[in-house]
Amino acid sequence: MAPGLITLDKVTKIYQTKDGPVESLRPLSFDIREGEFVSVVGPSGCGKSTLLKLVAGLLPITAGQLSLLGRRIDGPQKNVGIVFQGAVLLAWRTVLDNILLQAEIRHLPMAAARERALALIKMAGLSGFEHKYPWQLSGGMQQRVSICRALLHDPPVLLMDEPFGALDAMTREKMNLELQRIWYGSKKTVLLITHSIPEAVFLSDRVLVMSERPGSIAAIYDIDLPRPRSLDVMSTPEFAHLAKTIRGHFFAQGSLDH
Amino acid sequence: MKTLLTSQWARPFLLILVLLVLWDISIRVFAIPAYLVPAPLEVVVQLWREWPMLLSQAIPTTWATLGGFALSVVVGVPIAMLIAYSPLVESFVYPLLVFSQSIPKVAVAPLFVVWFGFGIIPKVIAAFLLGFFPVVVSTVMGFKSIEHDMVDLARSMGSSRWQMFFKISLPQALPAMFSGMKVSITLAVVGAVVGEFVGSNSGIGYVLQKANGNFDLPLMFAALVILSMIGVILFVLLDVIERMMIPWHASHRQEFMATA
Numbered sequence: 001m002a003p004g005l006i007t008l009d010k011v012t013k014i015y016q017t018k019d020g021p022v023e024s025l026r027p028l029s030f031d032i033r034e035g036e037f038v039s040v041v042g043p044s045g046c047g048k049s050t051l052l053k054l055v056a057g058l059l060p061i062t063a064g065q066l067s068l069l070g071r072r073i074d075g076p077q078k079n080v081g082i083v084f085q086g087a088v089l090l091a092w093r094t095v096l097d098n099i100l101l102q103a104e105i106r107h108l109p110m111a112a113a114r115e116r117a118l119a120l121i122k123m124a125g126l127s128g129f130e131h132k133y134p135w136q137l138s139g140g141m142q143q144r145v146s147i148c149r150a151l152l153h154d155p156p157v158l159l160m161d162e163p164f165g166a167l168d169a170m171t172r173e174k175m176n177l178e179l180q181r182i183w184y185g186s187k188k189t190v191l192l193i194t195h196s197i198p199e200a201v202f203l204s205d206r207v208l209v210m211s212e213r214p215g216s217i218a219a220i221y222d223i224d225l226p227r228p229r230s231l232d233v234m235s236t237p238e239f240a241h242l243a244k245t246i247r248g249h250f251f252a253q254g255s256l257d258h
Numbered sequence: 259m260k261t262l263l264t265s266q267w268a269r270p271f272l273l274i275l276v277l278l279v280l281w282d283i284s285i286r287v288f289a290i291p292a293y294l295v296p297a298p299l300e301v302v303v304q305l306w307r308e309w310p311m312l313l314s315q316a317i318p319t320t321w322a323t324l325g326g327f328a329l330s331v332v333v334g335v336p337i338a339m340l341i342a343y344s345p346l347v348e349s350f351v352y353p354l355l356v357f358s359q360s361i362p363k364v365a366v367a368p369l370f371v372v373w374f375g376f377g378i379i380p381k382v383i384a385a386f387l388l389g390f391f392p393v394v395v396s397t398v399m400g401f402k403s404i405e406h407d408m409v410d411l412a413r414s415m416g417s418s419r420w421q422m423f424f425k426i427s428l429p430q431a432l433p434a435m436f437s438g439m440k441v442s443i444t445l446a447v448v449g450a451v452v453g454e455f456v457g458s459n460s461g462i463g464y465v466l467q468k469a470n471g472n473f474d475l476p477l478m479f480a481a482l483v484i485l486s487m488i489g490v491i492l493f494v495l496l497d498v499i500e501r502m503m504i505p506w507h508a509s510h511r512q513e514f515m516a517t518a
């Protein structure tokens with residue numbers, strides 16, 4: 001078995017606020033292996049975004065041990081690509097320049113970065129919009145730009161916080177296929193937070209179900225569906241069974257999250 | 259006529275024309291004596307006759323305004339940035355700044371004359387005192403409204419402080435800064451004139467003072483016209499600079515689309 005690329009050992013997060021401490025994550029322990037695709041589903045406010053920021057090193061953990069690529073996380077991690085819940089684009093930069101920000105800040109060779117950015121734009125179905133500004137794009141298109149930006153520097157680890165939340169069902173399925181292809185071709189390690197159970201099952205090697213806040217792990221499911229998966233897999237009984245089991249957690253807790 | 263009404267720049271002039279006519283009519287209808295309010299025509303005549311003098315007196319006022327405005331920006335922006343980035347500085351400095359704004363500038367202006375004499379310095383200081391506050395308030399707001407997720411993203415890219423400032427924070431803060439600077443420059447004109455009121459022998463404020471003493475109401479009104487022209491011209495200049503620097507901002511998008 002491949003070693004843990006992301007390892008959490010009793011990781012806890014308590015936010016210190018003006019109104020006192022807010023417990024966001026109960027002690028979490030799990031490993032994500034190299035090249036593994038892991039999704040996290042859970043009710044709103046259970047600490048999914050918090051978990052992602054901890055792994056990215058953008059928030060300090062309160063207790064426990066958290067390491068990435070074998071090193072303890074003690075600050076922002078550079079070898080990851082991040083997609084946040086919102087698109088977070090710069091209003092004064094065009095689509096292309098927003099994606100190239102990644103290369104500018106990292107001082108990557110610009111000519112090569114430009115070429116790669118254009119290829120990513122094409123992959124994301126944004127051709128023709130290279131020189132448009134974020135406000136000239138739909139919400140879903142903006143989110144696709146932020147995905148391109150997260151992929152530009154070809155990071156070994158991809159951290160995504162509901163990247164497809166703003167997309168319509170059809171574009172979403174297309175992006176799911178694209179993401180599977182990218183992951184399959186590059187063997188990146190992916191941590192995906194999503195609200196969609198079918199999306200989680202379709203894409204993942206493992207699905208991590210979180211409980212109500214303060215978040216803890218309610219269950220972990222191995223998804224043994226054969227790879228590569230086509231959209232047809234969604235209509236198989238195995239798929240339906242997995243989705244139903246996972247959905248059961250939310251009904252049991254009385255909070256179905258869409 | 260239709261094109262005149264629809265062209266953007268002609269509209270304020272049309273409104274001015276209407277107001278002038280209303281002014282003239284009300285003077286006639288209510289029989290307001292000329293020593294209270296002069297007729298518009300008299301003001302125009304005086305404006306024409308005294309044009310060279312008014313123009314030459316407008317120059318020191320403009321310089322004092324620009325000096326006070328420049329000082330507002332040079333002093334106000336760094337202070338605002340300190341306030342925006344450090345809660346400690348904010349807790350010490352901000353209440354003091356707000357308090358300082360409640361001191362009537364007109365009352366303290368004579369002090370500057372005592373301290374700095376009759377030159378341009380007391381005028382610049384008066385202009386600075388009025389123009390400085392809006393720059394600070396809006397710059398603080400600009401730097402505080404930066405999206406936290408964007409900062410996080412830049413951190414994960416390994417951004418240096420310089421990159422963070424020039425590529426993300428500063429452009430994000432510019433629109434708010436410009437709106438503060440536009441308020442500031444019009445207030446700086448007022449400040450410069452206040453400075454000229456209390457101690458100066460040049461400038462539009464001085465002309466106003468003198469005309470007032472001589473009961474030359476048409477000249478007073480003419481000086482007021484010049485004063486507002488200074489304000490408008492400086493405002494428009496700043497607006498042009500704003501359009502060049504932040505064409506992407508929501509307030510300019512329509513024309514940006516047209517030119518892009």
Ligand SMILES: Nc1ncnc2c1ncn2[C@@H]1O[C@H](COP(=O)(O)OP(=O)(O)OP(=O)(O)O)[C@@H](O)[C@H]1O
Pocket residue numbers: 015016017022023024043044045046047048049050051085213
């Ligand atoms: N900066 C913060 N300060 C204090 N509390 C916070 C902060 N950020 C998040 N929280 C709290 O931590 C909990 C988890 O928040 P988080 O954003 O991680 O939830 P989430 O699972 O991503 O929710 P959603 O599905 O709605 O995005 C919430 O209860 C929230 O109130």
Ligand SMILES: [Mg+2]
Pocket residue numbers: 048049050085161
């Ligand atoms: Mg979230």
